Amino acid sequence: MRDVAVIGVGMIPFGRRDQDTLMDMLAYASMKALDDAGLGDKGVDALYVGNMGAGILQHQSSIASALVDRLSLLPAAAEAIENGPASGGSAVKNGVLAVASGYYDVVLVAGGEKMREVTGWRATDFVATMTHPEVEYPYGITLPGMAGMFTRLYMEKYGLTREMLVEVAIKNQKMGALNPYAHVEMMITKEGIYESPHSVVNNPPAADPLHLYDACPVSDGAAALVLCPLEMAAKLTKNVPVLVAGFGQATDTHTLQERDDPTDLKAVTLAAQQAFERAKLKPEDIHVAELHDAFTVLEIAESEHVGFFKKGEGGKAVLAGKTRLGGKLPINVSGGLKARGHPVGATGVAQVVDIVWQLRHELPEDRQVKNAQNGLTVNFGGFGNNVVCFILRRVEQ
Amino acid sequence: MINITAYKCKKCGRIHYPRHERCLSCKHREFEEIKPEGNAKLLTFTQIFNLPWGFDERFLIIGVAQFENGVKAMGQIKAEDAADLHTGMPLTASWEPVRYVQGEPVYGLKFAPM
Numbered sequence A: 001m002r003d004v005a006v007i008g009v010g011m012i013p014f015g016r017r018d019q020d021t022l023m024d025m026l027a028y029a030s031m032k033a034l035d036d037a038g039l040g041d042k043g044v045d046a047l048y049v050g051n052m053g054a055g056i057l058q059h060q061s062s063i064a065s066a067l068v069d070r071l072s073l074l075p076a077a078a079e080a081i082e083n084g085p086a087s088g089g090s091a092v093k094n095g096v097l098a099v100a101s102g103y104y105d106v107v108l109v110a111g112g113e114k115m116r117e118v119t120g121w122r123a124t125d126f127v128a129t130m131t132h133p134e135v136e137y138p139y140g141i142t143l144p145g146m147a148g149m150f151t152r153l154y155m156e157k158y159g160l161t162r163e164m165l166v167e168v169a170i171k172n173q174k175m176g177a178l179n180p181y182a183h184v185e186m187m188i189t190k191e192g193i194y195e196s197p198h199s200v201v202n203n204p205p206a207a208d209p210l211h212l213y214d215a216c217p218v219s220d221g222a223a224a225l226v227l228c229p230l231e232m233a234a235k236l237t238k239n240v241p242v243l244v245a246g247f248g249q250a251t252d253t254h255t256l257q258e259r260d261d262p263t264d265l266k267a268v269t270l271a272a273q274q275a276f277e278r279a280k281l282k283p284e285d286i287h288v289a290e291l292h293d294a295f296t297v298l299e300i301a302e303s304e305h306v307g308f309f310k311k312g313e314g315g316k317a318v319l320a321g322k323t324r325l326g327g328k329l330p331i332n333v334s335g336g337l338k339a340r341g342h343p344v345g346a347t348g349v350a351q352v353v354d355i356v357w358q359l360r361h362e363l364p365e366d367r368q369v370k371n372a373q374n375g376l377t378v379n380f381g382g383f384g385n386n387v388v389c390f391i392l393r394r395v396e397q
Numbered sequence B: 001m002i003n004i005t006a007y008k009c010k011k012c013g014r015i016h017y018p019r020h021e022r023c024l025s026c027k028h029r030e031f032e033e034i035k036p037e038g039n040a041k042l043l044t045f046t047q048i049f050n051l052p053w054g055f056d057e058r059f060l061i062i063g064v065a066q067f068e069n070g071v072k073a074m075g076q077i078k079a080e081d082a083a084d085l086h087t088g089m090p091l092t093a094s095w096e097p098v099r100y101v102q103g104e105p106v107y108g109l110k111f112a113p114m
Ligand SMILES: [Zn+2]
Pocket: B009, B010, B011, B012, B013, B014, B023, B024, B025, B026, B027, B028
């Protein structure tokens, strides 16, 4: 197996992008990544596209064939990868495998989703199609609902509090306000969403015990990256190469009800263990992380399941400021899904792009984790039934 | 009559709902088909206010409960407010319309506090 490096990255601002089609967004992000790598008119060997809903939301199929043509990358191999909200992570993983195996040298990975084309009512239904079609979906359960049921159990078992969740929301929206790619650029205060008498109006229950500000927005967006063998990186690009030091992927039961302990996100633990083993690193070696905070509770639960904190300690770490920029382990400096937004197929790619920027030390001071060498991402599919984790490492030249 | 079939592994006794081709614990392939029996105990629940396409209600309360014979299933809960519920509470179960698709009822589990 060859070492694989990320040599180019690109993203377009997430949000409501009425003016763009899904294909526009994927194409813009892809061109940015190709240009960032400095590939010029050189082609790529293969294209992987992470997307969950083009068939449902845009009534469009074969989007990778459409994108490879739009980018004039013919006759490169091309396919779309669907793995729910972890489609982006899965697309990156397949790109990494293709290069590591020696079969392809230069691979483009793009992830995108256009979710604001339909009403919120339809978007909620679209996301709910990942639940079990016979024993969950008919009841009207939504992904926020799954997260609500999970949160109730986590609170009862581990003493997780609403205040801890509120602090995650405030931290991530504060960082999102500094990120030009973020969907949500509004700062929120503890008073406004939690403490004051009118906070229940600003921040009403959404999926009890979760409230409105515990959930990510519904977004349009795309991100892309270019992979090649580490040994070829210096020839192809002037960028500091970022090594894909390890990845892991694991699955869990389709339904929440069949897990022996529904608070135990086994797929997160296993995916992270595989990634750490492959990277020959430990949780304490990570300097910056992008976790899948589609709901605030997930940032805390994932930070425990990957091994940054003991079970029940993740929320306390948030309150103590350990996960802020400047803290011991900054989490979701980009603003996370909570503020950057969560165009489902784009998210797993965007997380890697954000970590690459961190490891190249290219971000402005108010968003840069000083001297970050190792970063981690968690892309959480279903309600934890398919999880992809990456560990990335800066390669000093 | 609650129209649910659960699957009890003939080797290790683990109860599955929905069905799997092989036991999640021991990989055995033979199951006894069983029905939920008795009342149910509420394991977890949520009250959702942003409903998916296809529902006209103001909110839904949905939970997972475990029947006396071990079958675990999701269902809608008949209550006005999540604050009236708590985990571990006993529920009765019934088989009723849980949504309508093009005017036709789709039947499923409904739980009610005892
Ligand atoms: Zn068995």
